[in-house]
Amino acid sequence: MSGLVTEQSGKPMGIRAYSRRCGRSASSVLRAIASTRLQKSVVYVRGTPQIADPDLADQEWAANTDLSRARGEFKERPAGGAVPPVPAAPGTPGTPSRLTQASAAEKEWKAKQAELSYRREAGELVEVAKVEAAWFEMCVMVRNALLVVPAKVKLIHLDAPRELILTVDQQIRRALEGLASDWKATR
Helix, strand or coil: CHHHCCCCCCCCECHHHHHHHHCCCHHHHHHHHHCCCCCCCEEEECCEEEECCHHHHHHHHHHHCCHHHCCCCCCCCCCCCCCCCCCCCCCCCCCCCHHHHHHHHHHHHHHHHHHHHHHHHCCCCCCHHHHHHHHHHHHHHHHHHHHCHHHHHHHHCCCCCHHHHHHHHHHHHHHHHHHHHHHHHHC
């Protein structure tokens, strides 16, 4: 049980004493306990939380605290001398905690969503369904315009042979069918 009590007195350390030791406010230590960021290092004496192992509490704090969500700029406050740096979680020297990684992933996702929203509002992005509907409508208009070409030629050139008008009509239809089959093949 030597690792579970303070070295000097053999008793758990109070919240205020621990907060002075690590350079944080007592309320931030209590919030860390309430949010279970500090859990293994905490014992309850008559219903009051106390720190059984300050070194383990430092490790839990480093592993479970997301500094990107801290208010203002994170600074250690010296209390009666310089505060030693908080060690990394055991087995993960220099690597960010899962909480920090999850927070970074969430921030990246939010940044991508904001960029997409901006580009949509700026007119750089449009919905696929709207583009497909407009493209389909335009293709129908082009097809209809091409299919009336033989009839218009016949009205302009009344003496044009019937075979010529049929040939023009057949060529336009073949071209449209070829375009349609090429488009289907690419989808």
